[in-house]
Amino acid sequence: MATKRTRARLSSVRVDEDDVKISAASTTVIKEERKSTRASKRIKSQATGKDTTYTPIATTTKPKTTLTTKAKVDVVKPGPRLKYESPLEGGNLPLPWKGRLGYACLNTYLRTATPPVFCSRTCRLSSILEQRHPLQDPEQPPHRTKNRPDRTQPADTCRGQRYVEALGLANARDLAAMLRWNERFGIRFLRLSSDMFPFASHGEHGYALAPFAAETLAAAGCVAAKYGHRLTTHPGQYTQLGSPREDVVTAALRDLAYHAEMLRLLQLPPQQDRDAVMILHMGGVFGDKAATLRRFTQVYREKLTDEVRARLVLENDDVAWSVHDLLPVCEELGIPLVLDYHHHSIVHVNNENEKEGDNESENEDADLDTSPPSVAARTDLAARIRATWTAKGITPKMHYSEPSAGPLATPHQRRKHSARVVTLPPCLADADLMIEAKDKEQAVFDLMRRFQLPGFERIGDVPPHERDTTAVKNFDGVDVGGPEGLVYWPEGHEDWLKPKKKSRKVEDKEEEDKEEEE
Template identity: 25%
Template structure:
């Protein structure tokens, strides 16, 4: 049997007034004449985001959700070029530790997915430099939480620049300047337009990076079901990871807007995938990327609770029989 654990991304549609992504633009920052007062305001916003993150983790624990993606927007303007002297970690130390302790106590797997502007294969040195700054922020947040950083940050390969082979090799070249501590943190995901499962596997196998398989992205890229031939290779990329394999699950908004994520998960599409991988792994974590966030998770569990091919474990986990 295979254990399937479901998770959701960053925001809750069920928990009110709990945004972990409150922000402040640099223009707003500049309008506060006292720079120290402006920094204190940034810190208050960051603390509010951490407070709501803890609320979201409590929400997860209450509903037996063991998988949650942290927002990458916890600290507004953390890496802005005009604020490089700001030690943003110092005032957040205690709150980060509380979050990490709670996640560990309740066995909630947490990770990050930086925004699309984090490009390790960029043609521009300043973009690569900024990307490394952003990844360092994620590293520091995880360390501040007391969470082992290994394989906690999933990324896309980056820009294709209409030259797939060269873009892949540029990733390899740039990987050499990524600090080892940050390399350990990275997982790679196939995308829906630029880099296929095969492309991403090339990098993962060459550099020793786990591949996070996105089923919807694969279908959007190929419009076929021919992914099973890669499954054993995908599993092998996880052989040295301390964490069980993870994947992303979403459903097309419509046939016309196939690449766009739907509000909810098509359970039939999901189980088409699960039936193929059943028994190949002891446990798999599935991050739901749906517009309705945790509501989509609850709806999916409600839809499948009477299926004869599963046994429910708890509010967000089940056995595939």
């Protein structure tokens, strides 16, 4: 029998009305057909979206999937997306949209270009150490098998450093191309990859970015300044200032200093420079939440540089630290607070600050406060969050994503981000919104096309498997790897970005040769 806790959770979940379920009879038909006929394979592939007819999203109407087989089965649509109460006031979409929509780190279209354009080239630490040795044949270019470093020769630290610096410079050069490409298609918000300069914050093998990367980063910053793009960073989960371990805190300080230097070398105009923040999670609780907050406060006040404090922003997470946990310390220390809608939906806070996923064997019959917050409470929360930003003159930003799992999924499964998002959340009118979806810029394109946001008319569908494979990189960031404007691929069809398989080309060539002979 379902407990009150379970019933409370399920009652708070709303599923889109047009989400459908497969009937038991249809399921039986499909199973029988799969066992006996070749047509069943077509049914299966179409039901999973591989052979379905795609309708571009230009309005709020969702694309309809059509099946052309004789068997009558219910349409299988993507799994239901959860909806949850907004922690802020209002339930209407923030239209017309005033802020900037952005994505994180990787551009799927440019990453699959020829050659690829991306900002996260990295290596192993062992590769840096290996590259300290000269090549077996210094007169020839390096090769992974034919001309590798000769470990019998003396090592040179500078040689290994040049290797890792070259990776970072290639990443920084591609940043400028990504920004121009984003401007072309109306995206003016980007999170920089923390891997742009590999191992720059390493305790033993770390290095400063200036002077070797100063000019390249400044060039990328000029592009961002010209078009008014916002650039931010998000140090990783192991950067924890509240840890009881001194070595963890020391590593976190190095990592924050690296991110701050990278943003400083962009040389952005004053307002864009203030908006270039570093988002950080509080991290673990370490058995005592109050003690963790005290350690964080002490490190923030005594060990962080003014530059890092000016850029540091806290974000609520989906495990331990809710908006209600972080807002008081943000107000006390003058730290802006990023509201992550998806994380907020995972950590449900009741009168006792109990989070979803706690041990259900305890207090199973306890009544939970599942009612949504009042309008007055949401209004107050929105005003307090906004004040943490305006106090420093920084443009507010928020994070939005949707769970990929269905409404009956476990809390762990619900933490996974969906490939796309279907709506815009109610949020501050002047806030920028980071879309944290697996399909990156394509999730932003989906929103632009669905709600007809500025620039949506410039986004066309990628011709399947017809991208140019000529290895020419256009550093203007336009038309890299494909025709102008044809940059959108529908959900589930990332394979459209790749050329036809070579085996198919060989078969076509053989058929052409045979026809010529005949």
